[in-house]
Amino acid sequence: MPLTTPTRSTPREPVTSERSPLTVFIAVTLLTGVGAGLGGMLLALLLHWIQHVAYGYSIDHVISSESFLDGVSGASPERRVLVLVICGLVAGLGWWALYRFGRPLVSIKKAVKSDDPRMPVVSTVVHAVLQIVTVALGSPLGREVAPREIGSVWAGWLSHRAGLSAAESRIMVACGAGAGLAAVYNVPLGGAVFVLEVLLGTFGWAALVPAVATSAIAAIVAWMGLGNEHQYTVSPLMLSTPLVVWSALCGPVFGVAAWGFTQLTTRARAQAPKDWRLPVLALLNFAIIGGLAIAFPQLLGNGKGPAGLSFNSELTIGLAAVLLVLKVAITAGSLRAGAEGGLLTPGIANGALLAIVLGGVWNLIWPGTSSGAFAVVGAAAFLAASMQMPLTAVVLIVEFTRVNHDFLIPILFAVAGSVSTFKLLAKAWAARSATSATPVAKPAGAALARNTVGGN
Structure with missing residues (x-):
């Protein structure tokens, strides 16, 4: 038996602080x-x-x-x-x-x-x-x-x-x-x-x-x-003043979108059946997705396809908007039908697609930035807020895309705005839920661990 030295428990170690060899x-x-x-x-x-x-x-x-x-x-x-x-x-x-x-x-x-x-x-x-x-x-x-x-x-x-x-x-x-x-x-x-x-x-x-x-x-x-491969092959992207300003201004927009997405997916997952209805709803849900895939094959899979197209500036504003709406709908629909899976890559895709739309509008005001640059920043901002992990999101996006180190500046601006806005909305929703006489969904922030990063 290994020799151990018992010590007093602390608030962070409620069970034991006993250490193995x-x-x-x-x-x-x-x-x-x-x-x-x-x-x-x-x-x-x-x-x-x-x-x-x-x-x-x-x-x-x-x-x-x-x-x-x-x-x-x-x-x-x-x-x-x-x-x-x-x-x-x-x-x-x-x-x-x-x-x-x-x-x-x-x-x-x-x-x-x-x-x-x-x-x-x-x-x-x-x-x-x-x-x-x-x-x-x-x-x-x-x-x-x-x-x-x-x-x-x-x-x-x-x-x-x-x-x-x-x-x-x-x-x-x-x-x-x-x-x-x-x-x-x-x-x-x-x-x-x-x-x-x-x-x-x-x-x-x-x-x-x-x-x-x-x-x-x-x-x-x-x-x-x-193999020693990274997830996305991204063409060289240029840092620009319009991109930095856009990142600071649009960060809160990604926070609002991420909060809405977590509310939607949390409710969908909470309402998912586990009885005989599960096979029926799952079959219906995925048959509908198959029908949508006839015209939009980009919808299939975890979102890597549309995210990669976004990072390489291969999507128009119109197509990005359509894919974003459909991607959110089929993600929530699949969770509601009882399917399981993560929301990390779908979050990246949603952020990138939303950034293509917002960036396209911004380029009409202050041109000079590629849509791929907007997409990388937007993906980080949406992921950081939707999963409440700002540091992890920044590191993942950099490792996924291998973008230039300078891109940390707009990414950090956008992440700060999105996460702060998400937290404000979650706090306001929690206060509203506490005072409401009718049952409402749990605040997105509280349910997030179960819905995304926690596992099942």
Whole structure:
């Protein structure tokens, strides 16, 4: 048995501050990074393989230079509808069976705050695989929750087997989530900051060192199957005075939009059925998305397609506006029907599309900025506010796009405005809810952990 020295509990450590031997903690940290990296890599490979089979492009190569949007656009309209109908069947029957026969799911956010941070292994794995399969088939929700859940469930099991204390186990479960994110998107710094800012709420050394280590290890491990690639290939963008002024002025607009989006998605997810209605609504929802995809193939998938087009200035203002409205509608509709997935990449796409529209109007007043530059800034602002993670959003957008360091200036201006506005709206809504005699939805900020960053 390892020797430990009990100490008094503090308000931040309500269970115990007992520490395991350093060698054991280091071993668990290393294995968490490796396991999360392998899990993220395998999920990404599964997603790519299903995409290629479903839409019939580059079938001989799971990883190719042809993007998902290219493959969807090249598929026949009939095939798009058929694949989305299959997606509805998988989503409806899959999640209905999971809720009916599986153990209750535990979100990452809840696990990190629990005395016993372990998550049900089989139910969590099934939940993650269902997300990957449905996103690969065209679901508009994000795929980032699945690798986070796999990393967390692995870290929780490993911590329990190694005999780590409750406090250390919570740190490792959070690190497993960040490492999964780092692996699937090749964002080692973003994964670490996500752990510290969103899940643990501290940048102390006890959390910072394992967070950085696990995310770096996971990203390197995932290179074996996914390569050292970044998410978006963005043409060189120029910083300009009009862009900086626009970022400061439009930051609050992104905050208002993000608040509205979280209100909509929170209510949609809260009203989602888990009984026999789930298969029916899921089939209907995805059949409608398949019909929309006949004219707008950009709608299919987690939002990477329209975001990439926005970053490279390949969308007109009119098309961006249409895609934005439809993207928000099908995202909320899919959550309302009972489908599961993240809102990180949909948030990036929404911010980029909204920025194309706002930037296009701004260029009529003060021309000289490319629409791609507006999109990068808008994506960061919307993501930061909608998921209430300003530092993580900035780091993720920089790692996703590899934009010039100078772009931090407009990005930070926009993020500051959007997050501040979001918080003001959430506070006002909370005050209104407290004084209202009729039941209203929970404030977006309070429900955000469950709706987006927390997991399920």
